[in-house]
Amino acid sequence: MTTLALPRLALTAGEPAGIGPELLVRLAATSLAANFIAITDRGLLERAAARCGTRLQLIDDDGESTDHRPTGTLRVRHIPLGSTEIPGQPDPRNARHVLATLSEAADGCMARRYAAIVTAPLQKSSINDAGIPFSGHTEFFAEHSHADVVMMLASPELRVALATTHLPLRAVSAAIDATSLERTLRIVHTELRSKFGFDTPRIAVLGLNPHAGENGHIGREEIDTIIPVVNKLRQEGMRLLGPVPADTAFVPAQRERYDAVLAMYHDQALPVLKSEAFDRTVNITLGLPFIRTSVDHGTALDLAGTGKADPSSLIAAARLALDLVARRTT
Numbered sequence: 001m002t003t004l005a006l007p008r009l010a011l012t013a014g015e016p017a018g019i020g021p022e023l024l025v026r027l028a029a030t031s032l033a034a035n036f037i038a039i040t041d042r043g044l045l046e047r048a049a050a051r052c053g054t055r056l057q058l059i060d061d062d063g064e065s066t067d068h069r070p071t072g073t074l075r076v077r078h079i080p081l082g083s084t085e086i087p088g089q090p091d092p093r094n095a096r097h098v099l100a101t102l103s104e105a106a107d108g109c110m111a112r113r114y115a116a117i118v119t120a121p122l123q124k125s126s127i128n129d130a131g132i133p134f135s136g137h138t139e140f141f142a143e144h145s146h147a148d149v150v151m152m153l154a155s156p157e158l159r160v161a162l163a164t165t166h167l168p169l170r171a172v173s174a175a176i177d178a179t180s181l182e183r184t185l186r187i188v189h190t191e192l193r194s195k196f197g198f199d200t201p202r203i204a205v206l207g208l209n210p211h212a213g214e215n216g217h218i219g220r221e222e223i224d225t226i227i228p229v230v231n232k233l234r235q236e237g238m239r240l241l242g243p244v245p246a247d248t249a250f251v252p253a254q255r256e257r258y259d260a261v262l263a264m265y266h267d268q269a270l271p272v273l274k275s276e277a278f279d280r281t282v283n284i285t286l287g288l289p290f291i292r293t294s295v296d297h298g299t300a301l302d303l304a305g306t307g308k309a310d311p312s313s314l315i316a317a318a319r320l321a322l323d324l325v326a327r328r329t330t
């Protein structure tokens with residue numbers, strides 16, 4: 001009998017002072033069938049394991065794949081910290097370290113050294129405090145790989161893609177133009193087919209304004225931008241619903257009618273997902289030339305160093321990455 005080499009998943013630890021390092025240690029303790037390559041500082045992982053009281057064996061990554069990973073092991077691609085972490089207290093001196101881990105993960109994926117990337121949460125404010133403009137992994141990986149991307153968060157029951165991501169609310173309306181909305185819907189449609197197995201996906205497009213604008217009486221973005229794009233793509237055969245008023249889009253009767261939702265901004269739909277499936281939701285970047293999944297939560301600085309953080313979302317992210325690697329055709 002021949003055994004297959006396990007996929008090499010790149011793991012980034014995110015903010016060193018957050019819960020990310022502990023979550024990587026917890027992930028290593030699962031029996032998931034993958035070679036995990038933690039791209040981070042070796043000492044950071046050792047200290048996280050000690051704080052969790054968890055056995056961890058670290059192996060320097062040699063670039064090879066094995067057909068078995070003993071539980072509790074992580075391969076390491078060592079990238080040194082700028083400053084030793086103090087749990088709960090992000091230090092901007094580690095910003096360059098964090099970004100270097102992301103670059104190595106992305107470059108390694110594009111060079112096929114890694115099969116996919118799974119990211120733990122980082123502290124966006126700390127990177128900005130270091131004087132480096134930074135919005136999030138999604139935007140970083142998009143820029144790094146010159147790709148048009150869409151952020152999607154998915155639980156087993158609900159998939160939500162975002163037309164805009166990390167923008168001040170007052171900038172949202174101007175950012176939703178016909179070109180960007182059409183590009184976003186095409187990416188979501190394509191990837192619901194290729195990554196999620198929907199032959200003819202049904203997408204509910206939310207309105208931007210209350211009551212989806214109430215025929216122009218509460219805002220005109222629906223009439224001026226959203227409806228023309230939806231109509232154009234419907235004529236091409238896309239199964240689009242809407243614009244649907246966001247406040248009722250998630251009631252049970254509506255949820256029967258779509259496979260995914262396109263929300264106009266970050267906080268329009270993510271609270272629904274996070275309140276019903278915080279431990280089962282995964283963040284996935286659509287449109288990249290590689291597979292990237294992540295947790296649905298942040299750095300939880302209040303829990304960092306306690307060993308109490310729930311690793312469920314990171315484990316779900318790793319499982320989804322492995323499913324997508326297995327299903328990948330190119």
Ligand SMILES: NC(=O)C1=CN([C@@H]2O[C@H](COP(=O)(O)OP(=O)(O)OC[C@H]3O[C@@H](n4cnc5c(N)ncnc54)[C@H](O)[C@@H]3O)[C@@H](O)[C@H]2O)C=CC1
Pocket residue numbers: 014019120121122123124125137283294295296297298299300301302303308309310311312
């Ligand atoms: N993928 C990423 O890198 C993400 C990063 N963030 C960043 O995280 C930072 C903090 O964000 P917040 O809004 O405070 O959200 P947060 O998710 O860090 O915390 C919100 C609440 O959820 C709890 N929580 C979060 N993850 C948990 C876990 N695994 N187990 C148990 N409880 C958990 C926290 O203790 C806190 O009470 C921000 O800088 C934000 O930018 C936020 C979301 C995603």
Ligand SMILES: NCC(=O)COP(=O)(O)O
Pocket residue numbers: 135136137138139270283294296
């Ligand atoms: N709420 C999702 C989020 O902030 C994650 O952003 P990213 O760092 O994955 O782009």
